Amino acid sequence: MNAQQNRKPEAYNYAYLDEQTKRMIRRAILKAVAIPGYQVPFGSREMPVPYGWGTGGIQVTAAIIGPDDVYKCIDQGADDTTNAVSIRRFFARVADVATTERTQDATIIQTRHRIPEAPLTQGQIMVYQVPQPEPLRFLEPRETETRAMHAYEEYGLQYLSLYESVSAFGRIAGGAGYPVLVDERYLMSPSPIPKFDNPKLHQSEALHLFGAGREKRIYAVPPHTDVRSLDFEDYPFEVQSWDEVCGLCGCGTSYKDEVILDDEGNRMFVCSDSAYCGERRAAGHAGPLAGHALDSTPQEETLP
Amino acid sequence: MNMVAPITPAGTLKPAPLMQVRDLNKSFGPVRACRDVSFDLRRGEILGIVGESGSGKTTLLRCISGQTPPSSGEVLFDSQRHGLRDIFALSEQERRRIAREEWGYVHQNPRDGLRMRVSGGANVVEPLLMNNVRHYGRMRAQSLDWFAKVELDGARVDGKPRTFSGGMQQRLQIARNLIHNPSLIFMDEPTGGLDVSVQARLLDLMRVLVREMGLAAIIVTHDIGVARLLADRLLVMKAGEVVEQGLTDQVLDDPQHGYTQLLVSSVLQI
Numbered sequence: 243m244n245a246q247q248n249r250k251p252e253a254y255n256y257a258y259l260d261e262q263t264k265r266m267i268r269r270a271i272l273k274a275v276a277i278p279g280y281q282v283p284f285g286s287r288e289m290p291v292p293y294g295w296g297t298g299g300i301q302v303t304a305a306i307i308g309p310d311d312v313y314k315c316i317d318q319g320a321d322d323t324t325n326a327v328s329i330r331r332f333f334a335r336v337a338d339v340a341t342t343e344r345t346q347d348a349t350i351i352q353t354r355h356r357i358p359e360a361p362l363t364q365g366q367i368m369v370y371q372v373p374q375p376e377p378l379r380f381l382e383p384r385e386t387e388t389r390a391m392h393a394y395e396e397y398g399l400q401y402l403s404l405y406e407s408v409s410a411f412g413r414i415a416g417g418a419g420y421p422v423l424v425d426e427r428y429l430m431s432p433s434p435i436p437k438f439d440n441p442k443l444h445q446s447e448a449l450h451l452f453g454a455g456r457e458k459r460i461y462a463v464p465p466h467t468d469v470r471s472l473d474f475e476d477y478p479f480e481v482q483s484w485d486e487v488c489g490l491c492g493c494g495t496s497y498k499d500e501v502i503l504d505d506e507g508n509r510m511f512v513c514s515d516s517a518y519c520g521e522r523r524a525a526g527h528a529g530p531l532a533g534h535a536l537d538s539t540p541q542e543e544t545l546p
Numbered sequence: 547m548n549m550v551a552p553i554t555p556a557g558t559l560k561p562a563p564l565m566q567v568r569d570l571n572k573s574f575g576p577v578r579a580c581r582d583v584s585f586d587l588r589r590g591e592i593l594g595i596v597g598e599s600g601s602g603k604t605t606l607l608r609c610i611s612g613q614t615p616p617s618s619g620e621v622l623f624d625s626q627r628h629g630l631r632d633i634f635a636l637s638e639q640e641r642r643r644i645a646r647e648e649w650g651y652v653h654q655n656p657r658d659g660l661r662m663r664v665s666g667g668a669n670v671v672e673p674l675l676m677n678n679v680r681h682y683g684r685m686r687a688q689s690l691d692w693f694a695k696v697e698l699d700g701a702r703v704d705g706k707p708r709t710f711s712g713g714m715q716q717r718l719q720i721a722r723n724l725i726h727n728p729s730l731i732f733m734d735e736p737t738g739g740l741d742v743s744v745q746a747r748l749l750d751l752m753r754v755l756v757r758e759m760g761l762a763a764i765i766v767t768h769d770i771g772v773a774r775l776l777a778d779r780l781l782v783m784k785a786g787e788v789v790e791q792g793l794t795d796q797v798l799d800d801p802q803h804g805y806t807q808l809l810v811s812s813v814l815q816i
Contacts, residue, residue, distance in 0.1 A: 381661060394639045396646075398676035402661070405675065406668045408682050409704050474682040 257304040257337040263287055267305035267460070271451060274462035279424030280392070281375050286458040296329060297455030299352050299371030306367065306451070307337045307350060314341065314348035319356035319497065319514030343517045355418070357439040359496050359518040362448035364465065370433040372454035375461060377421040377431035397429045400472060408477055417482065423470045424463055432469075438481045438497045443469040486511040489531035491522035562624065564589045564730060564762050565610065570619035572605050579605040580616070581786045589729065592756060592763045594777030594794065596770060596809065602786040603766045604734055610764070611651055611732045612641045623648075623730075646676050650723030654735035656715035659722070660707045666718050667693070667703035673726035692721040696751060713744035717751065724755060731756070733765045737772055749775050770813050774798055782806045 255261065263285075270284035289297040307313065313333050317326040321343040329352060330341050342348050345360040352369040362368065378388045381399050391399065400421050407415045420437035424430045432440060433452055443450060443463055450463040463469060473479035487494045489501075489510035496518060498511040510531050513519035523532065565587040572580040579602045587593050595603050608614040610621050612633050624630040625644045633641050645651075650673075653659035660669050667689040674685050693700045696717040698710075707715055716736065723731055736752065737745040753776055756763055767773055773780055773794060780797045782790040782805065790803040801807045 380663070390638070390642070394642060396642065396676070398678065399672070401675045401680065402664055402668055402672055405671060405682065405685065406664045409665060409667060409686070475680050476683050 254336055257307050257333070258290075259287065259301065259304045263301075264305040267301055270460045271302065271305065271462065274451070274460050275449070275464050277428070278464055278467050279428030279430040279461060281459040281461045283458055284460050286455045289455065290332075291328075293456040294373060295325060296352070296354060296371035298453030298457075298460070299354070299369050299455075300329060300332070300453075301455060302369050302451050302453035302460065303333065303350060303352050304337070306369075307333060307339060309338055311337075311349045312340045312342050312347055313337075313350050313352070314343060314345065314517075315352045316356060316358070316515075316517075317354050318499070319358075320516040322516060325354075344521070345515075345517055353435075355434055355436070356497065356514060357435055357442045359513070359515045362442070362446055364447045366448040368448055368450045370435070370450065370452040372431070372433045372452045372457070372459070374419075375431060375452065375454040375457050375459040377419075377429055392428060395427065397423070397472075400429055401474070404472060404474065404477075408474070414473060414477055414479070421472050423472060425467050426470070430461060430463075430469075436482065436497060437471065437479075440469070440471045440479075441481065445469075484511055487529055488513045488519060488522075489529045491519045491527045491532070492529035493519070493522055493527070562589075563587060563622075563630075564591075564624050565764075566620075566622040566630070567610055568620040568622070570606070570609060570621065571617045572602075572609055572614070573617045578786050580609065583619070583783075583788050585781060585788070585791060587730075587762055587764065589762055590760045592765065592776055592778045593781060594773035594779070595764065595766045595781045595783060596768065596773050597783035598809075599768060601783040603768075603783055605786075606783070607732055607734055607764065607766050611649065612645055646673070647726070648729050650726075650728045650731035652716075652719055652723050652731065652733040652736050654738045656707070656712070656719045659719045660715060662707050664706075665704045666698070666707055666710065669707060669718060670721045670725055672722060677726055688725060692725050695755065696721045697747075713740050713748060716740065716748060720748075720752065720755070724759065724761075727759065728761060730762045730764070733763060733767075735767055735769075736765065737767070737769065745772075752776065770798065770810065782809065 266285055270282045274280065274282045287301060289300055291297060313330065315326045315330040317323040320326065333339055334341050345358040349365065350367050350369060351358065354371045357368065376388055378391060378399055381402055382388050404414050418434040418436050419431050420440055422430050422432055422440060432443060445466055447465055449465055452461045471479040484498045488496060488498060489512050491513060493513055496513040496515060499514045501510050501512055503509055563586040567583060567585050570580055570583040583606055595606065597603050609616045615634055620632045621634060622630050623633050623644065625648055628636065633644065670689045670692050671685040679685055690700050690703060693703055698714060698717055707718060710718060737748055740748065749772060765776055777794045780791060780794045781788050782797065784805045790797060790806045797806060798810055801810050
């Protein structure tokens with residue numbers, strides 16, 4: 243008589259977390275958006291994955307996702323790595339959302355290491371999985387002290403790591419998690435994204451949310467916010483560049499991963515953003531190692 | 547209690563005090579670590595605080611350097627931004643700024659005063675970074691300059707402090723606390739834990755640097771030799787109280803209080 247009664251009860255609430263938890267996280271997110279770069283404490287929950295696998299990002303996504311969203315998840319820039327696939331499947335299952343690999347189609351993009359190559363647009367939300375939200379932690383282990391430093395805007399200490407880097411390598415070497423000043427006020431760790439992606443945060447069209455599950459902190463960069471990477475007057479900030487183009491799509495401007503091909507020193511460089519690389523190849527771009535054009539029709543003909 | 551009023555050589559010191567401590571008390575529950583301590587410190591003057599362990603020397607130093615608020619009393623400091631003001635009446639932010647811009651603090655154990663995870667050179671320039679210097683080349687030159695001033699090998703500038711000997715670490719700490727040209731430096735047993743020959747060289751170095759830069763210093767020590775060599779004036783503490791203060795030579799050559807007499811007579815004569 244009543245169809246509801248016969249249906250198997252749902253094991254989990256929509257988007258895994260219960261409604262009160264999602265409300266609590268949304269409150270933290272609102273505060274984070276209101277104070278760009280400020281680390282807002284929140285009651286991080288146990289998640290069905292271990293700390294370090296993206297529990298902060300998953301909780302932020304769970305709090306903001308709705309059935310109309312289109313979800314993309316990347317790990318090291320790629321959509322097809324184990325962690326990205328698992329988390330994407332998780333939300334497809336518990337939040338009943340459409341998933342995509344195309345950056346342009348996604349409304350929520352969860353990431354650990356990269357900001358996609360395709361420019362982000364208004365209405366998109368980037369969710370970062372943050373291992374260590376405190377950029378000063380390496381130099382100052384006391385939480386009481388780092389909080390005072392943030393409160394009083396005493397950020398001289400962060401430059402010590404840059405100084406150390408120039409002393410050791412002759413340039414500001416740090417490749418990922420390069421510290422930034424948000425809205426000329428709060429010092430922020432942009433999670434372990436490469437410094438190549440730091441300029442994409444500056445005056446971005448999209449909303450950037452950072453969740454650290456183990457450290458229980460949420461922070462944000464709202465759209466159209468100034469984000470400045472720290473540097474010295476005589477050693478200005480610069481991003482990585484590569485002499486090689488992408489071996490598959492021939493792109494010269496993207497962020498590259500180095501792939502070792504054999505034990506004789508041969509290597510190739512390939513776009514770390516797999517969706518971007520795939521789109522370029524589909525559009526007819528080919529790099530030096532792209533090989534012959536992939537064609538699926540002959541294979542089907544050989545089937546018995 | 548004050549047997550001899552402090553006498554200052556005319557002309558060499560400015561009359562206005564750099565720091566004034568008024569009736570400072572600090573209690574930890576029933577323990578009264580400092581009782582009604584009062585003294586003045588003038589610019590360029592070196593004040594020694596001597597006394598046995600547990601007499602409240604370090605507590606006093608922590609109070610007057612802004613690290614621990616006193617239970618009662620005032621600590622006035624003549625800062626560039628605020629003039630002569632009670633540092634505990636200022637906001638924590640202002641107090642930290644004074645400590646950053648105008649003070650240095652040399653710890654007894656160099657590991658407490660150094661950042662062990664970054665190189666010696668970076669340790670030395672940290673106060674400059676804290677005071678908004680953002681030019682690498684200039685800071686690098688200054689760090690090498692200070693390495694030379696404290697007689698450290700410039701080739702070791704990129705070495706981690708753990709690769710330095712105890713005496714070298716202490717010299718590194720001294721360079722780090724003088725590079726931003728402070729007007730007052732606090733030292734808590736700066737030669738503790740060093741062997742005698744290293745102590746002597748370090749004391750000599752400190753005396754030269756402090757005199758050259760004309761800065762004021764407050765040195766806590768239980769070593770009468772250190773006090774005699776460095777300090778212009780002495781404060782003798784016992785059980786949280788200042789039992790005697792006056793010019794160093796006066797106090798040590800003609801001690802009035804029974805405890806000071808005991809302290810002076812217990813120094814080993816070789």
